[in-house]
Amino acid sequence: MTQTVAQNGQGSKPASPYNHGEYFGALDGFRGVLALLVAVYHTPWESWFNNTPFMDQGTVLIDLFFVFSGFLMFRLYGDKIHDVGAGRAFMVKRIARLYPIHFVMTMMFLAFALARILAHKIGLSTQEAGEVLPFAAGAPENIWSLLSNLTLTQAMGLHDSLTFNPPSWTISVEFFAYFVFIAMLIWAPPKRAFHFGLIGAGVAGLYVFLASQKPNMDITHDLAFWRCLAGFFTGVIGARIYGIVIKDKSLNSVNSMSYTNILECAALLIYLLFVGYCGGKMQFLVGPVALLFVVVFAQDKGFISRLMMRPVFGYLAKISYSVYMIHVIIAIVFDMFGGRALSRIFGAGWHDTAVWGDLYILPYLLVVIGCAHLSVIYIERPGARLINHIFTRPKLASARQTG
Known part of the structure; x- marks a missing residue:
């Protein structure tokens, strides 16, 4: 397979596995680590690690994903989407990337919901106070939320909670x-600093709006679209800043390893302190913190970058996308096993000492990770090929007819 290499003014960057001109290895590595942190964040059993300040405020970990996405999409596609046809091709690639594992996991959660109903009917489990069985009156998991999940509209303000x-x-x-x-790139492509200033003003306005509506950044099913837009276009601004940094020879001349290492350590420390100790309304300042993080580590220069x-x-x-999409169902299974089997073996208070909960996180x-590896091989890749084939087949057929 031929791989392309991008020049950044300081030599060549690593070969891109995505067949694009640029590959940001450190950001990619951090994406994998963040996916594992999110998997730990969602473990329902008691553990010391999940009760640290960093994990207690871990909801803003998600915003870094949005910033990563905006940064990468603008760097990779910002000069390639000029018309509706190019926009359509872009969306086909994104659907092929996102939908296969999403569809499979939606079906798995549907099966889990039906299994809970069956277990309740045969007396294997009883409905606890305040619990609503799936597909019962008032339950968030119903036919409409199933349809919204299948059409990727489930977090667009249609429901009062998360579903499936x-x-x-x-x-x-x-x-x-x-x-x-896509609409921005086709009808109002940003070219000048003034344009990105307007984007920045829009991003700031979104964070101000969200802060007026919510106590913190734990925003999911209702105003999540605006949260995503704010993070995504923060990444777009970061891509512009990065472009200036790598092209400006005066900035690139300050490339001593000690300076670069200090800058990376500072960016990482600021991010960790922000996540761990800035709760409540302070979380709405995540934009500039994530912006600094992305611009610094996109350069792939320091020892932290080389480590990542x-x-x-x-x-x-x-495997990060599969890790992110499949971990909750695995956490549920582990929690059920811990509550049933381990409680019988070690007693009901087996996890009262948080260290046992930490050890339980390891398996x-x-x-x-093992399931995510299999998911990439048997779900993500075949699913992407199938979707790409479905959307490109009419074009191929038309080409044959006109030929």
């Missing part, structure tokens, strides 16, 4: 953010 596979809300809002991105470009983190990046993550 909880993490898929991000896929829903990012899918529709792509349409805004190691093969192990590259591997985590490749959980191993299973998540």
Whole structure:
């Protein structure tokens, strides 16, 4: 397979596995780590790690994903989408990337919902106070929420809570953010600093609006689209800043390794402190913090970047989307097993000491990684090929007829 290499003014960057001109190895590595952190964040059993300040405020981890996405989409496609045809081709690629595992996980959660109904009917489990069985009156999991999940509209303000596979809300809002991105590139492509200043003002306005509506950034099913837009276009601004940095020879001349390492350490420390100790309304300042993080680590220069470009983190990046999409159902299974089997073996308070909960996270993550690996091979890749074939077949047939 032929791989392309991008020049950044300081030599060549690593070969891109995506057949584009640029590959941001450190950001890719961080994406894999973030996916695992989100998987830990959603573990329902007691553990010391999940009760640290960093994980307690971990909802803003998601916003870095949005910023990553906006940065990468603008760097890779910002000069390639000029008309509706190019926009359509872009959306086909994104659907092929997002939908296969989303569809499979929606079906798995549907099966899980039906299994809960069956277990209740045969007396295997009883309905607890305040619990609503799936497809019962008032339940969030019903035929309408199933349809919204299948059409990727589940987080567009149609429901009062998350439904079926909880993490898929991000896929829903990012899918529709792509349409805004395409419309911008076709009808109002940003070229000058003034244009990006307007985008920045819009992003700031979105965060101000969200802060007026919510106590913190834990925004999912109702105003999540605006949260995603704010993060995504923060990434677009970051892509513009990065473009200036790598082209400006005066900025590139300041390339001593000690300076670069200090800058990376500072960016990482600021981000960690922000996530861990800035809760409540302070979380709405996530934009500039994530912007600094992305611009610094996109350059792939310092020792932290080189660490994140190691093969192990590259591997985590490749399976990160599957990790993100499948981990909740695995966490549920592990929690059920811990509550039933381990409680019988070690007693009902087996996880009262948080260290046991931390140890329990290790096999959980191993299973998540193993299942994600299989998901990439048997769901993501075949599903992407199928969708690409479906959307390109009419064009091929038309070409044969005219030929």
